[in-house]
Amino acid sequence: MSLHDDLTSVQRRLDDLMRCVARLDEHAGDTLDMRRVRADAGHLRESLALLRDSAPAAAGARTVEMVTVSDDPYDRMLWVDAEDEGLGSPHRHAP
Template sequence: MSLHDDLTSVQRRLDDLMRCVARLDEHSGDTLDMRRVRSAAAHLRDSLALLQDSAPADAGKRPVEMVTVPDAPYDRGLWADAEDEGLGSPHRHAP
């Protein structure tokens, strides 16, 4: 499935959830717990809308670029002045 298909599927399920919450609200009345459920469902709806707005239009159509990593060992000169994190300086003197 593409990103667009997944977002559409989530939107349909969220619409179902909102309908169920509305029916539940009719039966249970305005209690603290029901207000929390309504608030959580509304928060999900708002979050999904933000996610849909920020999703790129061609997210599912872009090919993934593969990067090859050579098997040859790295040049040791790359780490000549580096310190190992957590081990301190190579001369064991605190800064």
């Protein structure tokens, strides 16, 4: 999943949580524990909003840059003193 998909999924679940807390609030009334649950759910909502605001900056920082490789042949001087992989030095016999 992408970051955007994960954030959307968390937002959906947080909305469900907020609805459940509201229904629970109707049954439990205005108790200290219920106020604490409402405050915690509100903090989660605020934290997710902050994360959503900062996510595009973090996701945009990883841009992939295309590198063009020319079809022109390489300069043969690049390969002076190089050994052929698996064959050894050009002056010796292969095993």
